[in-house]
Amino acid sequence: MSLTDSRLPPEKVSAFFSLLEQAAEKDGRAHFPVAPDRAIASYYINRAADSESCISEFDGSALASLLRARWADRPELLELIPALVDLRESVIPAAKDDDGDISPFIYEMF
């Protein structure tokens, strides 16, 4: 169930995906491995995170700067940030609950 009964303008959602397609085509580098690699001894990623480092504050107005820091090594993604910020600011109230349309046969990834 949607917490807010809010939704996004569909045309903006579609337009973002077109931008993302262009960005992906421009770069082409993988973002994560997609198959086993016999040369790797262990697939664990080492961390040393205490409780405090797993806690954060998120201010929506800082979304652009946070994403810029996160994507510093991926310039093709940096180009998407204005559209993402626009999407966040484009949420409009709606009576319909969109979550009900999600197939029950797909894990809810987002």
Next chain:
Amino acid sequence: MLTLDRVVRSLASVAPAGGDQWLDGAPGLFADKLRVSDHVRAVLGLDLPVLYTEHHAAHGASAFFPSPFQDAAVVTIDGVGEWATTTLGRGTGEKLEILKQIDYPHSLGLLYSAFTAFCGFKVNSGEYKLMGLAPYGTPRFAGVIRDEVIDLRDDGSYRLNMNCFGYLDSLRMTNARFEELFEGPARAPESRITRREMDIAASIQTVLEDAVLRICGHACDIAGSRNLAFAGGVALNAVANGKLLKSGAFDGLWIQPAAGDAGGALGAALLVSHARFRGRRTHLGTGTDAQKGSLLGPAYSSDEIRSFLDRNRYPYQRVDGSERARIVAAALADGMVVGLASGRMEFGPRSLGARSILGDPRNPEMQSRMNLKIKFRESFRPFAPAVIAEKARDYFEIDGPSPYMLLVVPVRESLRTDVDAASFTGAGDDMLETIRKPRSSIPAVTHVDYSARLQTVGEEAEPAFREILEAFDDLTGCSVLVNTSFNVRGEPIVCRPSDAYRCFQRTGMDMLVLGDCILYKKDQPAPPEGDDWKDEYELD
């Protein structure tokens, strides 16, 4: 923000595919998840800082901080959080650290969910059906899974072969390659379950148990502790948990009863409490956990219950505690099915005696009757036993408590009935015939492999439930009852008296206990015409 990062990177990895996923998921992501702090402030009417915790850190906190351990290895395994899908950590006193993790798209939870969907059950709710189906099959696909689907290392680390899955770039968990490996297309929901699905379930369950054992063993090695605290959706796999217990690799095992994402709320609060506000684990050294029997939900007073019944003119009998237990025990021994709603509701997916449907486990017809006429669910699904804690060893092969129904353990050999093993692992796939063969002196709670998902009921349990068990024991000499969640298929577990009454009226239950009030079905007015639960709840 990390989730947005994952979504964008994931889509960028598969574009131009993935458009359907984006169209489905974007509204929830932008309207809800990225605005949670706005919503919280609006609901509270206060302009306060809103703290976020990492998804798996919250799971880890929910496992470690309420546990009875001073130190423990802390393992979390689920579908996906922000990026992490599996974490290994260490809890010491008031501190929790994450030491290692596996990231999306490699995920044991998503692997199990993919097989769940392939076998025709819903993702995020049907996983326990797959677990229940597994003992009917033989693990003939386990080799294929290990060779083609997942590379599992000795230390428990793993990587999936994404060319078998659809969840990166479509609205399907699996793809054509998966179908090639597992002998054809996915089973259609609600269609007949065949030998193939039974064998697939047995196979993925075998691989999952192997992975969980390796991960937890490695976690103990790196944490330097032989205690294990476990959470995340995969920690609800009670069969795998039973294998952890049986392995003897751990001195202590504590699993968060609300191991799924509901427990993340508890974990987030505990994490922040201990990291920022000097929260203390005052239960340490008492020999108990801090979960309070997981009876953390709402309760309704006797006045509230009677007010509801009187207002609606529902006939009832008011009784005191000991009389209630005696009446209910006699009804159960007489073959009645009883709904019990008493005290604070359980937090988590298991009914532990506060919102439960009870039956006589000795009755060989009870499993199929409760499945088909009370719960309206698939006939193959087993029911769980609740046993007086002090007498658990008389019935089950277990040495410690299992208060949260999170461990599957064997029924004692002395209680078992010989059944030809070929009748359920052989060529036939008539499950009803298999189910009808009693496997022990408590057949309603004995699964086809002589296992049972056990709840031990000690002094910390819901008092009315414990009293009923004791009265049933006094009357019959049997210390066990069938205990299943008070709901029908697809419905959330009932909470309020009105929820309980409606479920009672819509099903074949014979008696309802609401606090100190007893209602008999034969005395109740007929439910309104057309009042069908199937119109209200989608099948799970």
